[in-house]
Amino acid sequence: MKPPQLxxxxxxxxxxxxxxxxxxxxxxxxLTQAAAGILLLVAATLVAVLTYQAWPALEHLRQWQxxxxxxxxxxxxxYGALLFVFGSCVTSVVALLIAVPLGVxxxxxxSEIAAxxxxxxxxxxxxxxxxxxxVVFGFWAVEFLAKRLLGPFYDLWGWKHQSGEGLLAAGxxxxxxxxxxxxxxxxxxxxxxxxxxxxxxxxxxxTRWQTIRHVVLPVARPGIxxxxxxxxxxxxxxxxxxxxxxxxxxxxxxSPTATGDTIPSLIAKQLHETTPQEPRRAVLMALGLLxxxxxxxxxxxxxxxxRGRVQPRRRPLCAGFGQTSGNDDPAIRAEAAYPIDxxxxxxxxxxxxxxxxxxxxAVLALCQWLTILPLFLILGxxxxxxxxxxxxxxxxxxxxxQPPGLAHALYGSALLVALATLxxxxxxxxxxxxxxxxxxxxxxxxxxxxxxxxxxxPSILIGVFGYVLLVSPxxxxxxxxxxxxxxxxxxxxxxxxxxxxxxQEALRAVPAHLREAxxxxxxTRTQTLLAVLLxxxxxxILTGILLAAGRIFGETAPLILTARGSQFFPQSLSDPxxxxxxxxxxFAQKPDDVLQRLAWAGAFVLVIIVLCVNxxxxxxxxxxxxxx
Amino acid sequence: MQQSRWSTPIHRLxxxxxxxxxxxxxxxxxxxxxxxxxxxxxxxxxATFIDPLMQKWSAEYRRQQGVEIDYVAxxxxxxxxxxxxxxxxxxxxxxxxxxxxxxxxxxxxGDVLHIPLTLGAIAIIYHLPGVPDLILSGxxxxxxxxxxxxxxxxxxxxxxxxxxxxxxxxxxxVRRAEASGTTYVFTEYLSKRSREFADKVGVSKSPKWFxxxxxxxxxxxxxxHVKQTEGSLGYVELEYARKNQLATARLxxxxxxxxxxxxxxxxxxxxxALEAPRTSEPYSLHPLTFSCTDAAGETAYPIVxxxxxxxxxxxxxxxxxxxxxxxxxxxxQGQSYAAELGYAPLPAELVRRGSELLDTVTYE
Numbered sequence: 001m002k003p004p005q006l007x008x009x010x011x012x013x014x015x016x017x018x019x020x021x022x023x024x025x026x027x028x029x030x031l032t033q034a035a036a037g038i039l040l041l042v043a044a045t046l047v048a049v050l051t052y053q054a055w056p057a058l059e060h061l062r063q064w065q066x067x068x069x070x071x072x073x074x075x076x077x078x079y080g081a082l083l084f085v086f087g088s089c090v091t092s093v094v095a096l097l098i099a100v101p102l103g104v105x106x107x108x109x110x111s112e113i114a115a116x117x118x119x120x121x122x123x124x125x126x127x128x129x130x131x132x133x134x135v136v137f138g139f140w141a142v143e144f145l146a147k148r149l150l151g152p153f154y155d156l157w158g159w160k161h162q163s164g165e166g167l168l169a170a171g172x173x174x175x176x177x178x179x180x181x182x183x184x185x186x187x188x189x190x191x192x193x194x195x196x197x198x199x200x201x202x203x204x205x206x207t208r209w210q211t212i213r214h215v216v217l218p219v220a221r222p223g224i225x226x227x228x229x230x231x232x233x234x235x236x237x238x239x240x241x242x243x244x245x246x247x248x249x250x251x252x253x254x255s256p257t258a259t260g261d262t263i264p265s266l267i268a269k270q271l272h273e274t275t276p277q278e279p280r281r282a283v284l285m286a287l288g289l290l291x292x293x294x295x296x297x298x299x300x301x302x303x304x305x306x307r308g309r310v311q312p313r314r315r316p317l318c319a320g321f322g323q324t325s326g327n328d329d330p331a332i333r334a335e336a337a338y339p340i341d342x343x344x345x346x347x348x349x350x351x352x353x354x355x356x357x358x359x360x361x362a363v364l365a366l367c368q369w370l371t372i373l374p375l376f377l378i379l380g381x382x383x384x385x386x387x388x389x390x391x392x393x394x395x396x397x398x399x400x401x402q403p404p405g406l407a408h409a410l411y412g413s414a415l416l417v418a419l420a421t422l423x424x425x426x427x428x429x430x431x432x433x434x435x436x437x438x439x440x441x442x443x444x445x446x447x448x449x450x451x452x453x454x455x456x457x458p459s460i461l462i463g464v465f466g467y468v469l470l471v472s473p474x475x476x477x478x479x480x481x482x483x484x485x486x487x488x489x490x491x492x493x494x495x496x497x498x499x500x501x502x503x504q505e506a507l508r509a510v511p512a513h514l515r516e517a518x519x520x521x522x523x524t525r526t527q528t529l530l531a532v533l534l535x536x537x538x539x540x541i542l543t544g545i546l547l548a549a550g551r552i553f554g555e556t557a558p559l560i561l562t563a564r565g566s567q568f569f570p571q572s573l574s575d576p577x578x579x580x581x582x583x584x585x586x587f588a589q590k591p592d593d594v595l596q597r598l599a600w601a602g603a604f605v606l607v608i609i610v611l612c613v614n615x616x617x618x619x620x621x622x623x624x625x626x627x628x
Numbered sequence: 629m630q631q632s633r634w635s636t637p638i639h640r641l642x643x644x645x646x647x648x649x650x651x652x653x654x655x656x657x658x659x660x661x662x663x664x665x666x667x668x669x670x671x672x673x674x675a676t677f678i679d680p681l682m683q684k685w686s687a688e689y690r691r692q693q694g695v696e697i698d699y700v701a702x703x704x705x706x707x708x709x710x711x712x713x714x715x716x717x718x719x720x721x722x723x724x725x726x727x728x729x730x731x732x733x734x735x736x737x738g739d740v741l742h743i744p745l746t747l748g749a750i751a752i753i754y755h756l757p758g759v760p761d762l763i764l765s766g767x768x769x770x771x772x773x774x775x776x777x778x779x780x781x782x783x784x785x786x787x788x789x790x791x792x793x794x795x796x797x798x799x800x801x802v803r804r805a806e807a808s809g810t811t812y813v814f815t816e817y818l819s820k821r822s823r824e825f826a827d828k829v830g831v832s833k834s835p836k837w838f839x840x841x842x843x844x845x846x847x848x849x850x851x852x853h854v855k856q857t858e859g860s861l862g863y864v865e866l867e868y869a870r871k872n873q874l875a876t877a878r879l880x881x882x883x884x885x886x887x888x889x890x891x892x893x894x895x896x897x898x899x900x901a902l903e904a905p906r907t908s909e910p911y912s913l914h915p916l917t918f919s920c921t922d923a924a925g926e927t928a929y930p931i932v933x934x935x936x937x938x939x940x941x942x943x944x945x946x947x948x949x950x951x952x953x954x955x956x957x958x959x960x961q962g963q964s965y966a967a968e969l970g971y972a973p974l975p976a977e978l979v980r981r982g983s984e985l986l987d988t989v990t991y992e
Contacts, residue, residue: 071836072836073835073836074834075832075833075834075835075836076830076836078836147856160798162800162842163800163842163853163856163857165842247842247843248805248842248843248844249840249841249842249843250836250837250843251837251839251840251841253840258840259840259842269805269806269845270806270807272702272706272709272710273703273705273706273709273806273807273834274709275709275712275713275729275732275736276713277732277735278728278732400683400687471715472713472714472715477714477736477737478714479713479714479715481671481714481715481716482671482715564673564700565700566698566700567683567686567696567698567699567700568669568696568698571667571669575669575671575698576671576698576700589844589845589846589848589849589852590848590849590852591848591851591852591855591868591871591872592848592871592872596852
């Protein structure tokens with residue numbers, strides 16, 4: 001049987017060898033199932049490793065008063081970690097208090113009021129804000145937010161403070177970091193409100209603000225709640241930005257200028273100061289488990305709300321509109337048909353309503369500006385401090401050379417990301433193929449859930465996982481030490497689910513008739529996949545891989561514990577390996593002007609690289625769409 | 629027709645893919661520019677106290693012998709545990725391993741040697757414009773870190789500095805955020821001078837401080853913070869203070885004299901400490917470890933730290949042999965670089981005994 005004409009030249013040799021026989025299908029099935037198996041294995045090992053190392057602490061949870069005491073003094077055998085739980089809670093709550101009103105306001109403005117051009121521009125800026133690496137947020141927060149904004153502000157009131165650092169500063173920087181998520185997800189929720197509902201309200205004489213308040217927000221409530229939950233999951237697990245600005249104090253204080261510490265920050269600072277035998281390791285691991293549980297619960301709850309599994313209680317809407325279609329519960333219908341409080345009288349055109357409408361439009365517009373503002377503050381400040389420090393030697397020299405540079409860190413970063421991509425891209429793609437080709441496989445639901453969970457695991461825990469598994473495994477007497485392998489492994493674990501998800505979306509977006517046509521022509525499944533599906537989905541897949549690579553390029557937390565850093569170029573993959581974000585973090589804390597300037601230059605270069613990748617992948621996906 | 633419509637975008641994508649891969653590959657290989665041919669590399673890390681000297685040694689030794697010492701400073705606690713865990717070939721610490729750590733090491737890889745590498749003063753740095761000279765005592769320092777003295781114009785500081793106009797500003801003390809040998813030596817000194825400090829805080833690499841004090845990573849982190857924050861005070865190795873031109877306080881020593889942190893005053897303290905009996909833990913656990921705080925003598929500076937290299941006595945052949953060769957070099961030729969960086973060279977006696985101790989390393 002002759003292969004169909006649609007075969008691309010790109011895949012033709014592969015297809016003719018493996019595609020044309022039933023062995024091809026079998027091979028493909030084995031490969032995709034193996035990739036899916038790897039994902040399950042990684043997720044299971046992650047939990048198993050943490051639990052195994054945390055076991056002594058879990059056994060003595062009561063006795064050591066881990067969650068009931070604030071007395072943290074490991075040298076004297078006191079392991080009360082309540083302070084860190086408290087720190088994590090306070091910073092997350094502060095972040096939510098700031099980010100949710102702003103983000104939801106901005107989302108409503110973009111969805112209901114803004115012109116399409118502004119909407120596109122705003123979403124572009126938000127994506128950029130989301131792409132900025134957390135170590136850059138941290139650096140900016142220490143130098144600008146704490147020292148130049150909060151410090152002087154505290155001085156104004158005469159409050160005693162520690163250069164503006166503390167829980168509040170950490171909360172604010174977290175708020176900035178989760179703003180893009182809250183805004184984007186709330187925006188989606190608002191957009192999914194059927195237009196007919198809005199039109200109905202407007203037709204009844206409601207102003208735009210009344211429509212937003214009485215129709216859009218109530219209907220979008222589950223989506224917004226999900227946005228809040230997902231953002232909270234992220235905020236709880238954030239490490240680098242928080243650890244740089246929170247003050248690392250271990251003292252209970254609830255004043256506005258209080259310093260403190262959070263669970264991820266504690267783990268990042270102390271885990272590699274422990275040996276597997278000592279109780280402190282177990283306590284840190286137990287805290288890691290708690291963090292994992294928190295992040296997963298938030299994530300699962302958020303996704304359940306999105307999927308409609310959990311329906312948050314909706315306020316009955318006025319005049320029957322706002323009911324989601326397909327709601328067959330007669331009780332709700334009846335309630336909708338005869339609302340208790342008939343509010344039509346509100347919608348009388350009056351000067352007062354008009355004023356409120358105008359005022360609220362201005363408020364929402366302000367929210368939208370405020371969500372974009374941090375991006376410019378950060379980019380502006382980094383450019384101001386860093387752009388002038390970038391010179392040719394930055395890319396060619398070592399930090400202690402004359403003139404100094406960060407060549408080894410750039411090289412190390414590229415090496416780690418390339419290595420991680422080399423592993424994660426094929427595995428992620430195969431998982432996506434598995435999910436796409438075998439949607440009814442008994443494991444496909446579990447795999448999807450696993451991938452979602454892995455994306456929600458705080459990055460510091462991925463670092464811990466790499467550390468325990470590859471740097472200092474408890475079962476060998478000759479550990480492998482810090483290495484590029486360990487670093488790349490941690491990065492790859494972060495990357496796989498992201499690649500899998502975007503590739504799955506890409507495959508799903510290929511029109512079904514292409515696939516059916518190929519199968520109808522007698523192509524095997526593998527042939528169809530290689531010759532039709534993959535080529536058609538390739539641009540989107542590539543975009544996904546690029547975006548994922550760009551994201552892990554800026555990751556610091558998983559590398560501190562695995563690749564560590566090094567004064568030299570790595571000679572082999574088993575050496576400790578330097579990376580750009582690691583050295584930004586390191587040099588940001590140095591007193592020497594030379595190293596500080598290097599850190600700023602590094603932050604500037606990192607931001608430029610990450611933003612370029614982001615813009616390039618957008619461009620790539622757009623050009624691919626236009627040619628289709 | 630059909631053929632061309634389908635192959636065009638794919639063809640372009642193929643080019644894009646290849647271009648991206650090529651760019652990635654060239655950027656990776658291009659960055660390598662001045663990377664040298666493979667040479668022996670020793671992975672090390674630990675104390676930030678000795679970091680400036682260690683980086684100097686690393687550069688010199690690489691130039692002379694072609695062996696690279698990859699020393700990453702992350703605190704003494706990091707050095708100790710990573711030596712125990714065998715993630716590092718050797719580590720540095722200013723606090724000798726305590727009983728628990730020694731035991732864990734013995735269960736993991738056998739006995740650990742402590743080789744003294746250098747001596748340095750822990751300077752009290754402060755940021756107070758208009759006050760270039762300040763005298764402090766151990767008791768006053770202890771009360772600052774206990775939160776009992778909070779203002780620069782406190783009568784007890786004023787009594788030590790007659791005629792100095794002290795501002796009515798809050799003192800912002802800084803401590804180390806991670807487990808640190810510098811903190812260990814500092815708290816040892818404060819505990820010797822203040823009964824209350826010994827009871828409430830005690831001697832530790834990462835003590836539980838009695839009050840809320842800002843934590844910073846590394847000697848460098850404290851230095852950076854004091855440099856940038858008016859009213860702050862911290863404790864760092866002398867070289868950090870010198871390089872950043874920060875004011876250092878003179879301290880009252882055991883003989884009641886105000887002594888500035890200088891190499892001479894460090895040597896004097898070390899001489900006195902070497903003659904003192906070593907009875908208390910952890911100094912009794914390891915040969916060649918000394919407590920140099922609050923030493924006797926008119927010219928002795930009271931807070932002196934000894935930085936030790938720690939390594940397992942049983943070493944693999946490689947990099948064990950290169951490692952021992954480097955440590956011997958650091959003990960002997962390396963001492964000549966100590967003075968220019970504000971460290972005090974080791975007494976000849978210690979150099980000899982350190983080299984002898986290194987000879988007991990066995991290779992498997």
